Amino acid sequence: MIEKREFPEPVPAASQLAVLPFLAAVDGILKNPAGKAKTRITMHRVMAREGIGYLQQLCTYFGSIEFSQENSVGRIFPVNTGIMGKAFSTKKVLRTRFYSSREQACLDLAADLRDNGDKRPISQVPISYLAVPFLGPAKKVVLTLYVECDILNIFSDDVRVCQIVDMCHAFCRLFDWLSSNLPFPTLHNFPLELEAFKFEKSTVFRRLQEEFDCQVPRFKHISYFNYDAAVG
Numbered sequence: 676m677i678e679k680r681e682f683p684e685p686v687p688a689a690s691q692l693a694v695l696p697f698l699a700a701v702d703g704i705l706k707n708p709a710g711k712a713k714t715r716i717t718m719h720r721v722m723a724r725e726g727i728g729y730l731q732q733l734c735t736y737f738g739s740i741e742f743s744q745e746n747s748v749g750r751i752f753p754v755n756t757g758i759m760g761k762a763f764s765t766k767k768v769l770r771t772r773f774y775s776s777r778e779q780a781c782l783d784l785a786a787d788l789r790d791n792g793d794k795r796p797i798s799q800v801p802i803s804y805l806a807v808p809f810l811g812p813a814k815k816v817v818l819t820l821y822v823e824c825d826i827l828n829i830f831s832d833d834v835r836v837c838q839i840v841d842m843c844h845a846f847c848r849l850f851d852w853l854s855s856n857l858p859f860p861t862l863h864n865f866p867l868e869l870e871a872f873k874f875e876k877s878t879v880f881r882r883l884q885e886e887f888d889c890q891v892p893r894f895k896h897i898s899y900f901n902y903d904a905a906v907g
Contacts, residue, residue: 683749684724684731687903689862691734691748694718694818697846701822701839702737708835713801713825714738719759720818720900721869722751728872730754730763730819733900738824754872759819761879762806766816768840768887769879771803773831780827783882791878804884805830807843810891811898815869818900836887843892854896863905864897
């Protein structure tokens with residue numbers, strides 16, 4: 676049994692700043708379709724503590740809530756957690772599938788909550804999700820983008836999901852360039868331990884979610900994401 680450890684572990688400020696502008700852009704393209712609906716966007720990185728691999732929340736949430744650390748930065752989750760865990764294990768983009776009505780989606784959501792032993796009322800659980808894995812040179816997951824929204828079918832729109840995935844590809848190209856050209860000599864991507872993953876029963880909403888067929892974002896030079904200030 677993997678001990679659940681959601682308490683924060685340190686994340687360098689430079690690593691947080693590296694992803695915040697990107698998440699702000701994702702937030703921006705969702706503003707029109709999402710309106711005032713509850714939306715949360717963040718990024719997780721792959722890391723390890725005490726010999727066990729985790730997904731770690733890399734920065735605060737963007738979306739409908741006010742910016743706040745709210746003890747979310749640095750939280751760590753087993754790699755089987757939710758849609759981000761499914762994206763990690765399959766190395767595929769995952770999204771909530773199309774539903775003809777909110778009522779039908781809520782029926783599947785209720786069944787998934789029961790399967791996972793999750794006692795939250797449906798009114799407190801978003802209806803739409805998206806997770807995008809970022810692979811490294813060895814095709815191992817480095818990061819996962821996580822988005823949740825309470826608008827039905829917001830991620831069943833192929834064009835919208837492709838837009839977000841294209842943004843992820845551009846993010847990879849940027850950091851490959853930074854890694855190759857080193858324009859900021861005092862910024863360094865320090866090695867991270869990325870192994871010893873253990874899997875338990877997945878907590879993904881298996882009825883709600885489906886794989887989205889597309890080319891997954893991939894770094895050419897980055898196998899971990901741990902940017903911090905270095906001595907020049």
